[in-house]
Amino acid sequence: MTKAFLALIPAVALAACATTTKPERTDGHAMVGQTTLVGADKVRVDSLIEDSRCPINARCVWAGRVIVEATLQRGGMFETRRFTLGEPSEGIMLDRVEPGRLAGKKLKPSDYLFHFSVAQ
Numbered sequence: 463m464t465k466a467f468l469a470l471i472p473a474v475a476l477a478a479c480a481t482t483t484k485p486e487r488t489d490g491h492a493m494v495g496q497t498t499l500v501g502a503d504k505v506r507v508d509s510l511i512e513d514s515r516c517p518i519n520a521r522c523v524w525a526g527r528v529i530v531e532a533t534l535q536r537g538g539m540f541e542t543r544r545f546t547l548g549e550p551s552e553g554i555m556l557d558r559v560e561p562g563r564l565a566g567k568k569l570k571p572s573d574y575l576f577h578f579s580v581a582q
Contacts, residue, residue, distance in 0.1 A: 490578045494571045497535075500554050501580040504535040510571045511544065517565040528559045530576060550581035 484496040492498040497506040511529040516522030528547040533540055534554070545556040558577035563569065 492576050492578070493574060494530075498578060500578045502536075503554060505545075505554060505578055506533040506535070507576055508532055508542070510574060513559070513563065513569070513574075515547075515559075515563050518562040520565045528556070530556065545578070553581050555579055555581040 484493060486504075487496060487498040490498055490500050492505065492507045494507050494510060497504050507530050509531045511531055513528050514524075514526035515528060516524070516526050530545050532543055532545055534543045534552060536552075543551055545551050545554070547556050547559055549555065555578065556576060557579050560575045560577070561569070561573065
């Protein structure tokens with residue numbers, strides 16, 4: 463019995479180290495930690511850097527912006543890029559972010575869905 467228990471320890475330890483990954487998407491949409499196909503390239507959203515958008519239930523002088531850091535995979539090469547909402551970068555554009563911000567409500571990074579497209 464003790465030997466059987468000791469044999470399970472490495473398996474349990476390895477299972478604890480396993481990471482969960484979100485499935486890859488092909489529609490240009492991705493959450494933080496998720497990869498999506500944009501044209502012939504892959505984009506993995508690594509982190510939300512800034513969301514200073516004006517809340518949808520407020521009036522603001524400045525519209526604000528969203529910046530994400532992402533890993534761009536193009537032709538077998540990987541590079542880290544920052545994408546700003548509405549600004550093309552390397553032929554790819556972050557063109558929409560959901561949900562909209564609400565005054566008085568804090569969004570978690572896991573709440574966001576980022577929409578990428580091939581820049582025209």
